[in-house]
Amino acid sequence: MRGLDDTDQEILRLLLDDARRPYSEIADAVDLSPPAVSDRIERLQDIGLIRRFTVDIDRSMLEEGVPILVTVDTRPGTAQDVRDGLAASDSVEYVFRTVDDRVVFTATVPGGEAGQLITDADELNDVRDYEVRLLADTDWSPRVSDAELAAECVECGNTVTAEGESVTLDGEVYHFCCENCRDSFVEEYERLSEGV
Template identity: 40%
Template sequence: MRSPDETDLEILRLLLEDARRPYSEIAEHVGLTPPAVSDRVARLQELEIIQHFTLDVDRRKLQNHVPVLLHLEVDPKAVERVFEHISTLEETEHSFQQLDGSIVAHVNAPNQDVHSWFREAIDVADLVSYDIKPLAHYEWNTGINPADFSLSCAVCDNTVTSDGETARFDGEITVFCCSSCKQMYERRYESIQEGAE
């Protein structure tokens, strides 16, 4: 199995800059043909390194919303519920649950009265305290670090090197660090399949 390499990393960087960039343009940058780039992108999707292509809307350009940063100190019994609720709000861009149980969220609140919106959107009885700060500017950067660019074995979680192997199960590519892990996975898979019949 070929491990993801520097060319794959460069393809990812180029797609992060512009996911609509034509494969012909990417091919020029990385010294491959457009079909070879397409094959590599398809492989990165099968390996779930690329999960989907998204639209990045600059909500600052939309009317009637103001970007704010919420910092919520939450009652420990309500942390999971509050985090799930704030994460599903239409206005929420990003939400983070910190190790201490506090929650930080970047939201685009309605412009008229942010505090009224907040009290309607969040059950303040679950909060110990909260802080709402308007954002003057924000930027989200998704970086790719070569050190983070590795695959883990489906059996033992070891890093898969160029000696690793792949197999398809139910149409999905699965990666293994060695043939013994692959065989172990195949035996488990066959056992589960036999039990399901």
Template identity: 45%
Template sequence: MRELDETDLEILTLLGEDARRPFSAIAEEVGLSGPAVSDRVTRLQEAGIINRFTVDVDRSQLHAGIPVFIQVTGVDDVDELRARIGDADAVEHLFVSADGAIWFYARAQVQNVRRWLDGLLDEDVDYSVTLMDDVEWRPSLDGTEFALTCAECNNTVDSEGRSTRLDGQVYHFCCPSCQSRFEERYNRLEEGA
């Protein structure tokens, strides 16, 4: 496995700005050929760094509901509520803070936001609603350093590292012994399930 470099970061930044940008246009900006960019993107996908390409729809142009930002506190089962909120069609972004508060941005599809939230949230949680005037989502890779971490020991994976795919999921390892320990434990768990 070759280490990730600044060119990979530039490619990711350009794809983040426009996932439909042709590889030839990216190649001009990063000083590579189109096929070399294609190879790097394929490698980033295989490594699990790029998971999918998507579209960013400006829902305000579609009149798709009332934009709200909601903070939920006093949650007993954060994971259960997070899953329920994440499954709601109107929710676009979901965040969980270190103290267990849930924040989410949604476009409520009804005129009565409180009624919509009462159907979505538990009665015993506290929440606050902020009506949004404008929203701009700008994912950035600034300040990002590439450091794949070993799935077994959490050490940094360097050029001597290895990767493997188990049941469709890519795992990275710093050394063959970490890979072997992880795969043995994974197989034992699979057999016991």
């Protein structure tokens, strides 16, 4: 599994700045041909680093309401269910789950209805407490900097280095730190698939 070189990082920076930027413009900036840029972007998608191309909108311009930041304390082991339920809400924009069973999210809701968003969630029994704060403004600015590719081995959890391997099974890409982890995972995957 090849890591990120300087050209990959520059392509990512350019895409973060404007995901609709033409490949020909990116190619000029990184001194490659447009097909070579396309191949690199496709590789970054194949390994799962680029998950999707999306639009970042200012929701406050679309619906009447107030922007809020909510911290939800959940019952132990239920944070993922609460997170999933909130992520499905049309009012919720960003959702984060912490390791200590908290869920933090931003949303735009009609005035005075912040609590209603929580009570409408199917997982209300999993919520112990919540705190709502009004947001003055937000800025979502993901950065690449000089980050190295650090996929996690799905078999053992180690970091996958340049010597690692990837396998596509049923359309999903899995990364492994070594051949042994890959073989063990694929064997178990096939065994479970046969039983279905």
